[in-house]
Amino acid sequence: MHVILVTHSCVYTVSFYHLDHDYNSSMKQLDITSQAKSKRSDKSWYILSAGLIISVTVIFILDLQFFASTNFIRNTLNGKMLEVLSAADNFTNKFIDTMKHKLIIIDSDIPDSGSEQHVSDHFSNSNHGNCTWPPLNLQGRTPLNRTDIAIEKLDQKYTFMADGHYKPKNCTAYQKIAIVVPYRDRQLQLRIFLNNVIPRIHRQQLEFGIYIVEQTAGSLFNRGMLSNIGFVQAMKDMAYDCVVIHDLDILPEDDRNFYICGDNPIHMATKVEKFKYRVPYHSFAGGISTFSKKQYEDINGFPNQFFGWGGEDDELFARIKRSNYKMTRPFDAHGHCGSVQHSGQRTGNDRMKMLQISRKIWKQDGLTDLEYNLVEKRRKQLYVWVYADINMAKVREKLKKLNSPSRK
Structure with a gap:
């Protein structure tokens, strides 16, 4: 699940970058001045950095939620297992007590x-x-x-x-x-x-x-x-x-x-x-x-x-x-x-x-x-x-x- 999220985040970030790169190429064809191209290049790096930060933040939040969910499931299963084992022990003890108190065995x-x-x-x-x-x-x-x-x-x-x-x-x-x-x-x-x-x-x-x-x-x-x-x-x-x-x-x-x-x-x-x-x-x-x-x-x-x-x-x-x-x-x-x-x-x-x-x-x-x-x-x-x-x-x-x- 984490791998998919990382992949998607990276794709989105690279996509932003490539869109900006295509824009720069177009600007070259229109003979934009070097100063304008420099400003556009800085902007593309800002977009790339922001995308990476957003991706890492999203992964961190989802990881916390996944960790909490697995702990909840683990604790629930442990609790149910303890209940089953306890019930089995109670049944066995009750059966043995019944046999001990109510029966005798003639020594053959x-x-x-x-x-x-x-x-x-x-x-x-x-x-x-x-x-x-x-x-x-x-x-x-x-x-x-x-x-x-x-x-x-x-x-x-x-x-x-x-x-x-x-x-x-x-x-x-x-x-x-x-x-x-x-x-x-x-x-x-x-x-x-x-x-x-x-x-x-x-x-x-x-x-x-x-x-x-x-x-x-x-x-x-x-x-x-x-x-x-x-x-x-x-x-x-x-x-x-x-x-x-x-x-x-x-x-x-x-x-x-x-x-x-x-x-x-x-x-x-x-x-x-x-x-x-x-x-x-x-x-x-x-x-x-x-x-x-x-x-x-x-x-x-x-x-x-x-x-x-x-x-x-x-x-x-x-x-x-x-x-x-x-x-x-x-x-x-x-x-x-x-x-x-x-x-x-x-x-x-x-x-x-x-x-x-x-x-x-x-x-x-x-x-x-x-x-x-x-x-x-x-x-x-x-x-x-x-x-x-x-x-x-x-x-x-x-x-x-x-x-x-x-x-x-």
Whole structure:
């Protein structure tokens, strides 16, 4: 910019000079006297000097303005950059504080000890080869992938899975997670479930196994009892630190909603799409809930008596309170869950009656009296298929004994 201004100024100055020179030549042709020519020559030098002075002055003024402008831009950009860096630091610190205060990590190096440690003890890269926590490759909230992909294609897509299990290769996961999914006749929803849950929990660098617990035909669907069966079958496979009871049709959208256990049971499905991304009522415990092994045993698991849709989640919430735990929602800000459409299950006709009875028999109805027939247990690439038969008549016969007047 300066070069252009200097060039223009010089051109103007030289132009003045040449105009005057041409004038002098003309005067020669008219035979002007030497005295007049001398006066005209002096005048041309005055014009040349004035032009140079004006050029230098203009350049000096413009240079001052340019310097002021660049300083203003530099200061503005620096200020904006500081704001961005400050916001990033605040976000990181807030995230770390949330994890430190609201979660614990069960020490996987001490098998069956039952001891628990606060997450702040592990909240960094460990010298013992533990996976980085929090994970570094999270993507945040992303829409569900609702594309129906054949199970064979999913096998090819998630080759890191084997026998329904995944374990990080280069580090030790902080927790081993068993995901238990009560299931019946929803093949499309199962494929969408696998294609959304597997990549999100994989990015969390957790060791995990997926258990699809299917009920045979004949009796009304019993979600609570299938959850208990899945818990028992998973713990037979390995000493999982944490069990996640997971509906097939409610799927996390955000990988910052961690599949992990804390010092109290955790409710993950806090903003569900079909409930307009909010909790329908305070004691809602449905969708996705996590329990440490000890917590699930302390509450005696789910009730076995709820056949048909509804009621078992409300009893689960009551069992948590009766066992002196709290249902916590530490990842509420990231608890967005999409809903996958499906045909509804038949509602249990006696669920309100069962809620009243469960208050009295909850310590005897659950894991402690679980009976079922294991038809088949097959390890597929992406999940372990547990096929179980539940005899509703036999379960209800137990109820009569538990609720008989002689036991009151």
